[in-house]
Amino acid sequence: MRSPASVTFPTVLRNAVEKVGISRRVADFTLSIGMTMGSCGAVLNYTIVVLFLAQAGGVDLTIGQVVLGMALAILLNMGTITVPGGFPVVAMFLATSVGLPIEAVGLLIAVDWFTGVLRTFLNVNGDTLVAMLVAQNTNEIDRDVYNGTKSVTTEEIDLEERRETFERADAAD
Template identity: 35%
Template sequence: MGLIIFSILLGVILRKLGEDGRPLLEFCRAWLHVIMMLVSWIMWISPIGILSLIAGSLTEVEDIVQTFKNVGLFVTVNFVGCFIQAFIVYPSLYFFFVRKNPLKYLGGIVPAMITAFGTSSSSATLPVTIRCVTENNKVDRKVAQFCLPIGATCNMDGSALYFATVVIFLANLEKINLSFGEVVLTALIAMFVSAGASEIPSAGLSYTILCLEAVGIPTKYIGLIFAIDWFIDRIQTVNNVMGDAYGAGILNQVTDMTDQENNVEKSNSKLNVIFNAHAAEEKNNQHV
């Protein structure tokens, strides 16, 4: 969260500086290209490292069959949680605020959901999401271009669910009983970490270790998560994109109501001015 706030303030200041801030802006752009090239090199050799982690985790497991059953339950819990969030929570909130059919709105963002599942990245899906909500669901473009980029960066409900589930799953593998306070702490950490997580494929793996260390759970079985993360990450990305799209629809309704109220106030103000002018004119006529 601190990094996000610092980045926003830095961008605002660089914009105000204009030409004086251009050298730092160019440095940041060059640094971005360097990091992206470094990440691309790491991604080429990452399969070797991931296979090694999975193999190391399997050698430490006592009952492989039971472990695979637990992994299957872990995937099921994530899928059910994302399903409830995407098809019950989001539509209910949309209906409560907008008073329109949420299923019709859902039909308009299906292309964005398919793109999210294929790319596993909220950023890569962002142009499709903007097009779906503006063209299919008639959301104001200004609202979409303001709300959706912020949502793609900070609004990651699926990721928050994933982080919390990973902690509880690995705690069960280690036979560690989490207290109620530790469960609450896990949920809070998962929410804050998801807000700062990167919107790139499989970015949650590094943040998972942070969540585990926060409640004191060993990370030796993290390789099992790596083996199935490619699939879970796609599901949670779909959930994240749906949350962004529904949020844009709700914000669009709120802004429309505000605009209507402002228009009514302006109309009333104009009527008052006309009425006062007419009253003053009649008063002057009476004096004459």
């Protein structure tokens, strides 16, 4: 089982080409990288978790603790992006690393599914925006498709054909 962002990848890839007009070459590269490394929604969530736990526990954080929490959020996110249900482990690790009470993590687990939907929304839209910027700078965006005056279709993405690539990427994490 994969995270929601991983599950949406084939649809996002197809929509980037067919509805936005990004070339397949740029979409393949940027969206793949974005899915594994550019999960801004999860990083923001983990940073907010650190601040919430501090507030819930009545702990005043130093600037160093906030920076440490943000840095750990970035690193932990890269290691757990495709791990479903990895939030409690990351939240507990962040809490103990920054010296925060872990009791409030239970409250966060209850709402993790809902925030997961919002994280996926941020990640998918952020990845698509980056793909659009790269396509614009490399002149690989079809303005007619973007404006809706032309339609293109991509071949169906064969997941079996890409399975080996996904497995190598997962092993690299």
